[in-house]
Amino acid sequence: MTATPTAAAAEAAEDRMDDGTTEIARQRHTDAKRAERKLGLMLVGPAVFIMLAVAAYPIIYAFWLSLNKADLRQPDANEFIWFDNYVTVLSSPIWWTAFGVTMLITIVGATLELILGMLLAIVMHRTIVGRGLVRTSALVPYAIVTVVAAFSWRFAWTQGLGWLAPENSAPLTEFWPSIGIIILAEVWKTVPFMALLLMAGLALVPEDLLKAASMDGANAWKRFWMVTVPLIKPAILVALLFRTLDAFRVFDNIFILTSGSNQTSSVSMVAYSNLIRGLNLGIGSAMSVLIFITTGIIAFAFIKFFGAAAPGSDAEGKR
Amino acid sequence: MQPETTNRKLMWWGVNAIVLLYAFVPVLWIVSLSLKDDATLNDGNYIPTSPSNDSYTAIFNNPDFLRALMNSIGICIIATLIAIAFGTMAAYAIARLDFPGKRTIVAMALLVSMFPQIALVTPLFKIETAIGLFDTWPGLIIPYIAFALPLAIYTLSAFFREIPWDLEKAAKMDGATPYQAFRRVITPLAMPGIFTTAILVFISCWNDFLFALSLTSTSNARTVPAAMSYFTGATTFEKPTGPIAAAAVVITIPIVIFVLVFQRRIVAGLTSGAVKG
Amino acid sequence: MAEIVLDHVVKRYPDGALAVDDFNLEIADGEFIILVGPSGCGKSTTLNMVAGLEDITAGKLIIDGQVVNDKAPKDRDIAMVFQSYALYPHMTVGDNMGFPLRLAGMDKATIRKKVEQAAEMLELTQHLDRKPANLSGGQRQRVAMGRAIVRSPKAFLMDEPLSNLDAKLRVQMRTQISRIQKNLGTTTLYVTHDQTEAMTLGDRVVVMRSGVVQQVGSPAHLYAHPANLFVAGFIGSPSMNFFPGRLRPDGVVTALGEAKLPDQIRQALDGSTAEREVIVGIRPEHFEEASLVGDKPGATFDAPIDIVEAMGSDVYAYFTMKGDQARSKDLEDLAKDTGNDLHSGGVEVTARLDAAANVQRGRTARLWYDTSKIQVFDGASGKNLVTTD
Ligand SMILES: Nc1ncnc2c1ncn2[C@@H]1O[C@H](COP(=O)(O)OP(=O)(O)O)[C@@H](O)[C@H]1O
Ligand SMILES: [Mg+2]
Numbered sequence: 001m002t003a004t005p006t007a008a009a010a011e012a013a014e015d016r017m018d019d020g021t022t023e024i025a026r027q028r029h030t031d032a033k034r035a036e037r038k039l040g041l042m043l044v045g046p047a048v049f050i051m052l053a054v055a056a057y058p059i060i061y062a063f064w065l066s067l068n069k070a071d072l073r074q075p076d077a078n079e080f081i082w083f084d085n086y087v088t089v090l091s092s093p094i095w096w097t098a099f100g101v102t103m104l105i106t107i108v109g110a111t112l113e114l115i116l117g118m119l120l121a122i123v124m125h126r127t128i129v130g131r132g133l134v135r136t137s138a139l140v141p142y143a144i145v146t147v148v149a150a151f152s153w154r155f156a157w158t159q160g161l162g163w164l165a166p167e168n169s170a171p172l173t174e175f176w177p178s179i180g181i182i183i184l185a186e187v188w189k190t191v192p193f194m195a196l197l198l199m200a201g202l203a204l205v206p207e208d209l210l211k212a213a214s215m216d217g218a219n220a221w222k223r224f225w226m227v228t229v230p231l232i233k234p235a236i237l238v239a240l241l242f243r244t245l246d247a248f249r250v251f252d253n254i255f256i257l258t259s260g261s262n263q264t265s266s267v268s269m270v271a272y273s274n275l276i277r278g279l280n281l282g283i284g285s286a287m288s289v290l291i292f293i294t295t296g297i298i299a300f301a302f303i304k305f306f307g308a309a310a311p312g313s314d315a316e317g318k319r
Numbered sequence: 320m321q322p323e324t325t326n327r328k329l330m331w332w333g334v335n336a337i338v339l340l341y342a343f344v345p346v347l348w349i350v351s352l353s354l355k356d357d358a359t360l361n362d363g364n365y366i367p368t369s370p371s372n373d374s375y376t377a378i379f380n381n382p383d384f385l386r387a388l389m390n391s392i393g394i395c396i397i398a399t400l401i402a403i404a405f406g407t408m409a410a411y412a413i414a415r416l417d418f419p420g421k422r423t424i425v426a427m428a429l430l431v432s433m434f435p436q437i438a439l440v441t442p443l444f445k446i447e448t449a450i451g452l453f454d455t456w457p458g459l460i461i462p463y464i465a466f467a468l469p470l471a472i473y474t475l476s477a478f479f480r481e482i483p484w485d486l487e488k489a490a491k492m493d494g495a496t497p498y499q500a501f502r503r504v505i506t507p508l509a510m511p512g513i514f515t516t517a518i519l520v521f522i523s524c525w526n527d528f529l530f531a532l533s534l535t536s537t538s539n540a541r542t543v544p545a546a547m548s549y550f551t552g553a554t555t556f557e558k559p560t561g562p563i564a565a566a567a568v569v570i571t572i573p574i575v576i577f578v579l580v581f582q583r584r585i586v587a588g589l590t591s592g593a594v595k596g
Numbered sequence: 597m598a599e600i601v602l603d604h605v606v607k608r609y610p611d612g613a614l615a616v617d618d619f620n621l622e623i624a625d626g627e628f629i630i631l632v633g634p635s636g637c638g639k640s641t642t643l644n645m646v647a648g649l650e651d652i653t654a655g656k657l658i659i660d661g662q663v664v665n666d667k668a669p670k671d672r673d674i675a676m677v678f679q680s681y682a683l684y685p686h687m688t689v690g691d692n693m694g695f696p697l698r699l700a701g702m703d704k705a706t707i708r709k710k711v712e713q714a715a716e717m718l719e720l721t722q723h724l725d726r727k728p729a730n731l732s733g734g735q736r737q738r739v740a741m742g743r744a745i746v747r748s749p750k751a752f753l754m755d756e757p758l759s760n761l762d763a764k765l766r767v768q769m770r771t772q773i774s775r776i777q778k779n780l781g782t783t784t785l786y787v788t789h790d791q792t793e794a795m796t797l798g799d800r801v802v803v804m805r806s807g808v809v810q811q812v813g814s815p816a817h818l819y820a821h822p823a824n825l826f827v828a829g830f831i832g833s834p835s836m837n838f839f840p841g842r843l844r845p846d847g848v849v850t851a852l853g854e855a856k857l858p859d860q861i862r863q864a865l866d867g868s869t870a871e872r873e874v875i876v877g878i879r880p881e882h883f884e885e886a887s888l889v890g891d892k893p894g895a896t897f898d899a900p901i902d903i904v905e906a907m908g909s910d911v912y913a914y915f916t917m918k919g920d921q922a923r924s925k926d927l928e929d930l931a932k933d934t935g936n937d938l939h940s941g942g943v944e945v946t947a948r949l950d951a952a953a954n955v956q957r958g959r960t961a962r963l964w965y966d967t968s969k970i971q972v973f974d975g976a977s978g979k980n981l982v983t984t985d
Binding site (some may be wrong): 483485486488489490491492493494495496499503507508 | 686
């Protein structure tokens with residue numbers, strides 16, 4: 001009995017080998033498991049490859065560019081300049097104006113969208129006549145190409161052309177009216193999307209619960225705040241998260257409505273101008289990275305502070 | 320009881336009318352502009368007084384527009400088909416199969432869906448120029464697929480999750496390999512979901528402006544939204560308003576048809592992925 | 597056709613839940629085995645392990661002498677019928693039934709022939725071209741059976757195949773399944789939580805509880821000689837009445853009074869004749885109205901009848917006897933399963949009497965019970981002290 005523990009274990013293992021148990025224990029993955037894993041990896045392969053190729057690799061590349069001078073107008077003067085581009089951007093009033101404009105559009109837009117979206121959701125959920133009609137028409141703004149809608153608003157407010165244009169001023173050439181119209185265009189297009197997400201939440205509120213609440217003496221207003229809203233809070237947060245991130249990326253509407261004139265550029269717009277018009281890839285990339293980081297912070301804040309559940313996070317279905 | 324329900328119905332019709340106005344006023348305005356003739360274009364009326372099809376004639380005689388329309392249709396259809404094929408595969412794996420790295424992939428898709436596209440414009444521009452994809456169909460199709468994939472994966476995995484587990488178990492018991500179960504039992508059942516997702520993906524491709532603007536330089540691959548924005552600066556048109564409006568109407572028509580025909584499915588698709596978590 | 601052996605089989609789910617613990621069973625070729633137990637006790641898990649749908653944490657599964665732990669379901673040649681039927685909604689009845697054959701690469705003509713044969717056996721011939729959605733519950737159930745039958749597998753696994761049917765159809769299908777199984781002689785493992793199904797269908801019944809096998813035996817054996825309180829309470833409908841009792845050398849004292857124990861029970865208890873606390877079990881059908889019995893040996897008592905239910909063929913009388921309720925882990929588990937965890941003061945008793953019994957609500961009736969049929973259980977362990985199983 002001088003055998004070391006390891007030797008003893010080996011001996012024991014050998015003993016068990018005889019009846020085949022160890023063989024099974026060691027071979028942890030059964031045929032079925034292995035086939036399943038293989039198929040799983042094969043099926044996600046192409047999607048993962050494309051997402052990596054188009055999103056992951058380029059963002060790393062963008063980060064690299066942002067550390068370089070990379071001004072296409074002076075291609076020979078390229079050099080590695082560490083965080084100089086970030087310093088330039090972060091000390092530029094243009095960037096901070098754009099940042100302020102973007103935040104303004106995001107916050108005001110998302111708030112209006114939430115309120116109007118909730119109203120529209122309630123209408124779509126509760127209407128006793130023409131439900132299909134309402135839902136179909138509500139989808140139109142969602143489905144329409146943003147650029148098309150933007151042109152419609154632009155022409156509507158263009159002096160001497162549009163049905164909304166005032167007699168003797170050009171709203172799209174002034175800062176505040178422009179911002180107002182940009183927000184209007186954003187809100188118009190995305191309220192229906194918001195409303196659909198909220199409506200899905202409303203559909204999950206059991207009718208019986210509302211009836212019970214009304215038997216308990218809650219009026220419609222109280223029922224809404226004390227029963228419906230707490231129950232659909234997850235839906236509200238998810239919708240709000242998506243819209244906030246989306247609003248922060250605002251580009252199409254501003255491009256068409258004002259082209260960023262009168263300091264109405266969003267961060268995406270100034271990044272675009274630096275990249276494509278100014279051909280300053282270093283500065284543009286630094287802006288891109290900053291936008292990427294801000295987006296991350298917004299998403300993180302939502303998930304951290306509001307506990308917004310990421311859709312599909314419950315991907316593991318129970319068998 | 321009778322008058323009360325009538326009143327409530329009237330009230331709801333009133334509310335519905337507001338929704339209809341909300342949805343259609345900007346759309347009908349652009350239709351109206353596209354139908355105005357040169358003389359009345361600037362009259363500021365909401366309704367055209369002397370409708371004409373001049374603007375449509377103009378754009379359908381403009382090779383750049385026709386080319387852009389072809390680009391839009393071709394690029395979006397190809398991107399949709401590929402995104403749906405890859406998305407269906409990935410969504411099934413994520414919803415139903417057990418394999419390493421699943422959570423990472425879900426997180427990655429979520430990350431991509433939150434991605435600010437502008438952050439990719441430069442690197443994609445540089446990469447595509449380097450490998451000769453700039454200003455080509457694949458040059459747009461590939462980013463479109465990448466950004467459509469998260470949407471496709473989320474929506475589809477919600478559909479897959481609704482298919483009873485027992486069907487796969489039954490298929491396995493009947494002698495199917497995991498792939499056969501996917502191909503012959505689950506995919507046919509998910510067809511309605513796949514179709515719905517295809518519509519959503521198509522709409523999102525059709526809507527893209529930023530990539531179309533920055534990854535093309537000629538009419539070779541430029542899609543309609545980007546081409547429209549060049550109408551403004553172009554000198555080929557004296558007054559681009561009419562043609563722009565007409566082009567806008569043309570690319571809106573397929574979308575409106577989708578919405579009219581598939582309202583139910585689009586609603587189901589948009590709401591399935593996002594909320595049930 | 598095959599012999600299936602489960603040898604010290606254990607299932608632990610990845611989340612740590614121990615669903616099946618040390619399951620041992622040898623199923624003979626052609627045998628009809630029922631797995632029964634309250635919901636959540638691990639029946640489906642056991643079945644899925646045999647099917648290959650869940651992997652086995654430890655132990656061996658042997659089919660026809662071969663260890664098949666690692667084999668994929670498709671390589672085990674076993675057919676399964678699901679509670680939800682799991683019919684493929686996009687295929688016709690015929691295609692559903694032919695699906696396993698098509699996967700096996702059989703030629704069209706053979707498939708047609710086999711499907712038609714099975715359809716005939718199950719009276720589905722005129723439905724072959726319909727989609728499952730257009731069938732009634734009973735028809736769907738038969739299609740699910742058909743899909744299992746066509747390929748003549750080594751064994752059938754059925755997971756609560758009848759529980760989605762209404763009560764009447766369930767009884768019909770029960771006999772049909774029994775007949776088909778006897779005709780084909782295919783080894784069958786059948787899961788149910790319904791003890792009536794278990795008692796009427798199987799050659800042998802396996803009673804499970806929280807992942808552990810409680811007793812294996814023929815229905816009659818389980819009924820007459822339950823190994824413990826749990827099996828006693830689970831098998832039989834209405835279920836057995838339990839009384840806390842005190843064992844004395846000459847008999848047993850319960851809320852029903854003192855009763856002399858017949859010789860065979862006393863012998864069985866031999867060795868533990870010391871005075872002690874026990875739980876006494878009496879099945880409802882072992883009560884009778886005293887005046888109908890004559891002079892058969894037994895004990896009598898006065899029962900204050902609360903409720904009388906005349907079922908036609910017999911009469912159920914419910915009454916409450918003063919005294920403590922029998923308490924034990926087994927009985928609590930049973931109560932949890934039936935959701936009947938209301939405690940009243942006293943022992944609630946159900947008696948199944950002859951239709952001619954003269955009992956009335958609110959009156960006191962003189963009842964008799966058969967002391968030769970009573971079961972005596974150890975209060976602490978729940979073990980049956982009478983049966984030497
Ligand atoms: N996939 C799973 N993961 C974790 N636990 C499970 C899983 N499936 C079943 N269980 C647990 O295992 C136990 C037995 O389940 P099951 O075999 O389905 O019971 P039964 O079929 O007897 O009702 C239950 O407690 C159940 O909660
Ligand atoms: Mg079960």
